[in-house]
Amino acid sequence: MKKQGGQDIVEFALMIPLFLLFIFTIMYFGFLYGDYITLSSLARSAAREAAIEGESIPDESKNDPNAQPSYQNLEDRYDAIIREKGITTHLYEYQGISISKTGDKTSDGIPANSVVVEIKTVRNKDFGVANALEELGIKLLPQYTIEYYMYNENGTKSNS
Template sequence: MNKQRGQDIVEFALLMPLFFIFIFGIMYCGFLFGDYLTLSSMARSAAREAVIVGETVPKGHENDDPKPQPSFQNLEDQYTDLIHTSHAVTNLYTFDGISIAKTGNNPPNGVPADSVGVEIKATLNKDYAFPIVLENLGIGLPQNYNIVYYMYDENKNKT
């Protein structure tokens, strides 16, 4: 029995890094999924608001002559500010922007004509050690993701 005195410490030292990688991986996936759900919900809200409110003249240009074309720029700016200031998402991915546009008469497959499409883009933030550790272990992470949401515009005369 005296020969096995250090066995517990050696086993602990060998298994501890794997245990922490496993625990941090679960946490990381949870944060990633939470961010995805939050941005997906914001995309849905932006699409709904774009259908209801419609296109507007960008702020600060209401009195220009000639008036600029109405667009969804005000709504894009509003949701960009909301995402940056509300801290609703973690810093695992950096928010790259939101774009809102009409699909028109020739939309992508499966999307009804006269819809409004919202796309939110995010890119992996490489400032954290954990994504680098996972990539060095051969575990690939999504480098970026796009959330696309379409909403049918029943009120075609407004937008």
């Protein structure tokens, strides 16, 4: 019996790498899910605001008589929120937001007369947990894009 005293330590040494891998994988997917939910919520808010407010003349073009209305002011506002507030874990780097109209005739199940918000991200190569998981052979998403559609009840409303 006394000769088996080191058995617990050996079993612990053999199991701790698997346990840590399991914990880090859970952390990675938790971070990914949290960021996805946060950015999806922002995309929904931006789409709702775009559908309600409509397009406007961008701030930098207010004095230009030929300026075309767009969603640039809204894009700039949400871009600043995402970049400056630190609302994501930086597991994926935020690449940008775009807001546009879908038009009156669409295909592939995309709703007509709607506003679409698209947020793009790419995996942060400096995030240690993700790099460790990839080195262990676990395939991770290289990037993801969030698209959110909202029906534009105002049709072609434009604010100047």
